[in-house]
Amino acid sequence: MTETFQFRVLATDGNARRGEISMPRGTIRTPAFMPVGTGGTVKAMYMGQVRGLGADIILGNTYHLMLRPGAERVARLGGLHTFSRWSGPILTDSGGFQVMSLSGLRKITEQGVKFRSHVDGRVFEMSPERSIEIQGLLDSDIQIQLDECVKLPATLKEIEKAMELSIRWAERCKVAFGDQPGKAMFGIVQGGDNVNLRLRSAEALKALDLKGYAVGGLAVGEPQHVMLEMLEATCPVLPECKPRYLMGVGTPDDILKSVARGIDMFDCVMPTRAGRHGLAFTRYGKINLKNARHADDHRPLDEESECPATRDYSRAYLHHLVKSNELLGAMLLTWNNLAYYQSLMQDIRTAIEAGRFADRSAEIQEGWERGDI
Numbered sequence: 539m540t541e542t543f544q545f546r547v548l549a550t551d552g553n554a555r556r557g558e559i560s561m562p563r564g565t566i567r568t569p570a571f572m573p574v575g576t577g578g579t580v581k582a583m584y585m586g587q588v589r590g591l592g593a594d595i596i597l598g599n600t601y602h603l604m605l606r607p608g609a610e611r612v613a614r615l616g617g618l619h620t621f622s623r624w625s626g627p628i629l630t631d632s633g634g635f636q637v638m639s640l641s642g643l644r645k646i647t648e649q650g651v652k653f654r655s656h657v658d659g660r661v662f663e664m665s666p667e668r669s670i671e672i673q674g675l676l677d678s679d680i681q682i683q684l685d686e687c688v689k690l691p692a693t694l695k696e697i698e699k700a701m702e703l704s705i706r707w708a709e710r711c712k713v714a715f716g717d718q719p720g721k722a723m724f725g726i727v728q729g730g731d732n733v734n735l736r737l738r739s740a741e742a743l744k745a746l747d748l749k750g751y752a753v754g755g756l757a758v759g760e761p762q763h764v765m766l767e768m769l770e771a772t773c774p775v776l777p778e779c780k781p782r783y784l785m786g787v788g789t790p791d792d793i794l795k796s797v798a799r800g801i802d803m804f805d806c807v808m809p810t811r812a813g814r815h816g817l818a819f820t821r822y823g824k825i826n827l828k829n830a831r832h833a834d835d836h837r838p839l840d841e842e843s844e845c846p847a848t849r850d851y852s853r854a855y856l857h858h859l860v861k862s863n864e865l866l867g868a869m870l871l872t873w874n875n876l877a878y879y880q881s882l883m884q885d886i887r888t889a890i891e892a893g894r895f896a897d898r899s900a901e902i903q904e905g906w907e908r909g910d911i
């Protein structure tokens with residue numbers, strides 16, 4: 539552990555990078571997957587379980603926590619780590635994107651975003667400065683700039699305007715964040731599905747010399763090839779010595795293909811949300827436990843797994859729990875899915891260190907295609 543924020547690239551294999559981020563609250567092994575802990579909880583999991591699966595960092599959301607229980611209240615209670623009993627690093631999203639995807643009555647001006655809470659209808663105004671202040675009250679370790687992410691499809695002019703506003707907001711967030719040695723503030727590259735706008739955004743943010751760079755505006759319904767094309771344009775422009783975080787991504791296949799293009803950090807609700815809906819991620823691909831074909835199957839999801847949820851429970855039992863809408867169904871499948879995602883990340887890190895990432899990726903994908911034995 540260090541008193542400052544340090545990122546080191548330990549090995550490369552093509553454009554894939556094996557690295558680590560050292561922070562006062564712990565070291566983050568990259569490529570890393572951050573379980574989503576939106577309201578200060580990784581849904582259906584104890585934080586001790588999350589840690590036990592190998593997660594080094596989790597994600598929190600400014601938008602949700604400012605609405606409930608309130609940023610000042612979390613600060614009075616000792617900050618998000620003490621509040622939620624997670625002692626490792628926490629990355630918090632800034633709220634802009636959640637405002638656009640969740641709240642009602644939204645108005646964006648140069649000053650910030652005005653919105654109505656989806657919880658109780660109260661009206662809030664969030665400026666870049668207030669977003670950074672809230673993330674500070676939460677005692678967040680990696681803070682994300684406030685940005686504007688336009689919903690696609692959008693006109694080139696709309697995408698350009700939002701990208702340029704996000705750059706100005708990044709500058710304001712950098713000033714508001716100031717100098718906090720053990721913490722970091724990441725900018726967000728925007729630009730929609732337009733390579734030129736993405737390059738302009740990346741260059742402008744690089745000039746701000748930030749501690750890390752998120753790639754936003756993706757995983758919003760665009761085809762995977764469009765997302766990958768934006769990464770192929772953006773990553774080579776971003777500083778090699780800074781971490782790159784692809785927001786909201788993704789499926790195991792998205793992660794493999796994005797690591798191959800130079801991404802170091804990921805977050806996605808997929809494993810936790812899918813677990814609550816009866817879907818299991820395994821090395822054989824996805825298994826839908828709602829399907830009646832599992833009703834008499836005594837086999838576990840994967841007898842070779844170290845995760846009890848994956849190794850010790852029959853598919854028949856999991857099918858029963860899911861069909862009966864039992865809480866334990868969501869708990870066991872969330873546990874299985876996060877275990878699979880963390881084992882995938884460890885597999886990726888090991889393969890990059892050994893210089894066999896491409897081969898290992900192909901083997902993993904063949905396992906999914908072979909399907910459920």
Ligand SMILES: CC1(C)O[C@@H]2[C@@H](CO[C@@]3(CNc4nc5cc6c(=O)[nH]c(N)nc6cc5[nH]4)OC(C)(C)O[C@@H]23)O1
Pocket residue numbers: 631632633634635636639682683685686687726753754755756757758759785786787788806807808
């Ligand atoms: C993939 C999956 C399962 O994840 C779900 C659902 C729809 O996509 C997701 C995930 N995609 C996603 N893209 C993002 C882009 C930005 C961004 O540009 N700026 C900021 N500040 N934060 C972002 C967070 C992002 N999350 O976004 C919501 C709407 C939060 O639900 C998620 O499909």
